[in-house]
Amino acid sequence: MTTSELELILRGGRVIDPAQGIDGVMDVGILGGRVATVAPALAPAPRTKMINVRGKLVLPGLIDTHAHIYEHVTGMFGLNADLVGIRSGVTTVVDQGGASPLTFNGFRNFVAQPAKSRVLSFISIYLAGGLMGHSHAGLYGPHGIDVGATVRAIEENRDLVKGIKTHAEIGGYSRWGIEVLKLAKEASRRARVPVYVHLGGMWPVVKESEPDPDSILNQVLPLLDEGDVLAHPFTRHPGAFVAASGKVHPIVTEAVMRGVRIDVGRGVHFSIEKARIVLEAGIMPFTLGADLHGYAVKRVKADAADAVPAPKGRRSRGNGEQLTATFNLHQAMSELLALGVPLGEVVSMVTSNAAVLLGLDGQIGTLAPGAVADVSVVRLERGDWTVRDASGVELRLAERIRPDFALREGVMYKSNSPLVPEVITAAA
């Protein structure tokens, strides 16, 4: 293939592609929805479209490994896939546990198929799926799990389902012990996909059978295989990585050594203090899901929105509501930079590592020639911002990453989602 055939050239940006070990100013040439070449000073043909991206970062299409996008079916909890995805500069979004073995066809036909973003799923271990963010605890537990149905749903939907979402948190544990995770692992081994385990709090704790939170990981980790994923290492809730002693639970390091992976799953329970403790213990997350959902989004009524003019680029929804998020994937990336994680490592988490987690390495999460032309162009801005977590702890940011535009199979989408936070000040 000669460069004279190129349809599109992204000119002069700083290309970071951890899968290929590239970090330098280069052009990216696109042809037929795929990356054709990455090299300095590509020569355009007369009809080649040129986009000047000087001063910007050109990254493989960002992959958000923890999203909640089973819109409508999961109630307020589920956001629109493209508002979280392509219109936020994120080319792949992975729904975590919204769709279930009983409701998967709805997810395929009403969410994944119409989306402009690449939509994948970690299917819920519960037959109910993540209705209203699991707010009705009585629907859940071992009685609401059918391992055979889960395995069948995975086998019938391998193009979309890349793992199983489950929980090992203190509220569920106080009801059912470790049984849910055992069933999830049975399905995971039979279907040969990883489990993604939510740690920390979610359901209210049954006081009479409240476990010692630090005992939970001791029972969780021996069940996990290489490639399984622990989520929410930075949660402020007990029962996760940081023990009551204030130190990282000693068996976490052993699990990481044998190939258990960690996803940030930033979410509303993100604790800056806990993040520092975990990172200072030398534990590095593998991937960085934002865990944005409908309860972390502000909905402003139309009349209130009328009184305060919408910031540039914001759009009102058809029902007169205006949405804005309190954090997003790019903010979570900026937070990791401020916590001392190098930029290349942060980019790996949302590109090459995420592709490995999904079993799609070489196909997405890289700008290698022949890969799908999913590309995220972002701005790395310097300034002085403050993030405040839900405990009121503040983090100063000297840099922040903002989406500019993205290509999905070579087609350009501006990052104009109203969910992109306008100002970084407070988080949930």
Ligand SMILES: [Zn+2]
């Ligand atoms: Zn979540």
